[in-house]
Amino acid sequence: MKKGDCLKIKEPKFAGYFYPASSEQIEKLFKRFDENINQKITKGDIFTGIVPHAGIIYSGFTAFHFYKLLKDKEIERVVVIGPSHHHLFDGFVMPQSEIWNTPFGKITIDKDFLSSLKSEKFIFNENIHNDEHSVEVQSIFLRYVLKKDFLFVPLIMSNQSIENSTEFVEKVSKLDLKKTIFIASSDLYHGNNYDEALQTDKKTVSKISSNDYKTFYDYVVQEEISGNSPACGFGPITTILILNKKFNVKNFIHLHHITSADVTNDYSGYTVGYTSFVGVKDGR
Numbered sequence: 578m579k580k581g582d583c584l585k586i587k588e589p590k591f592a593g594y595f596y597p598a599s600s601e602q603i604e605k606l607f608k609r610f611d612e613n614i615n616q617k618i619t620k621g622d623i624f625t626g627i628v629p630h631a632g633i634i635y636s637g638f639t640a641f642h643f644y645k646l647l648k649d650k651e652i653e654r655v656v657v658i659g660p661s662h663h664h665l666f667d668g669f670v671m672p673q674s675e676i677w678n679t680p681f682g683k684i685t686i687d688k689d690f691l692s693s694l695k696s697e698k699f700i701f702n703e704n705i706h707n708d709e710h711s712v713e714v715q716s717i718f719l720r721y722v723l724k725k726d727f728l729f730v731p732l733i734m735s736n737q738s739i740e741n742s743t744e745f746v747e748k749v750s751k752l753d754l755k756k757t758i759f760i761a762s763s764d765l766y767h768g769n770n771y772d773e774a775l776q777t778d779k780k781t782v783s784k785i786s787s788n789d790y791k792t793f794y795d796y797v798v799q800e801e802i803s804g805n806s807p808a809c810g811f812g813p814i815t816t817i818l819i820l821n822k823k824f825n826v827k828n829f830i831h832l833h834h835i836t837s838a839d840v841t842n843d844y845s846g847y848t849v850g851y852t853s854f855v856g857v858k859d860g861r
Contacts, residue, residue: 596714603680620857626760626853630810640853647758653728654728657731658812659712660762662809671731672731677713690728713731715760737812737813759817766836767806767809771848825858830854
């Protein structure tokens, strides 16, 4: 950066909406999540993950099953891919900001990594990032669990085609990915029927657990033809599954599932499903 230049900083846009504005309130939630998660420490190198992105009082416990596994891991770069909920475009959108502030402190954007992706389908647009919660929500978990500084690569995907997912994997596979992890941000079922939510999510989790991107993507296509939408971030999930195949990540573990109805104990209204997975290179 030249003398006199100012860093472009993104302030939290969804604090007070998708998560509390104060770090103290968030930490109380995270500590409660932590105390209620009893899982084995993951041995080996974590490479991929899937987490939800709703308000953290609903989906945070499920997400924390993944993020807890990152504690004390040597991670230098985190790539998060979330779906666009408000803008239509082809490919991926990258932020123009260089720093993201969170209630727990700042995160540095990996501008060199983003610049290496820049092409017709990988463009910079700060406004789209400012409007999108699916990636910002992940930043608070990451800043909380990763005590050492790391580089952040936030990406938003609109056209969730298998071709775009494949192009992304082809691009990043040519880069130095040492101590890099990839995360897909996605919720599952959205609708007004709790029993349908459980049935749909059971199928969706099963397809993701196959760790086969074609199996999962074909399932999503057939569901959408039938008028269903099993995962709002199916493109990011497909991308994770292609990465698993490309980098021989065979140990892909389902961590947790819940619905918003299970959290609120209201089984008569609108219901959203949440799940989390972790991909480990060297076993558990």
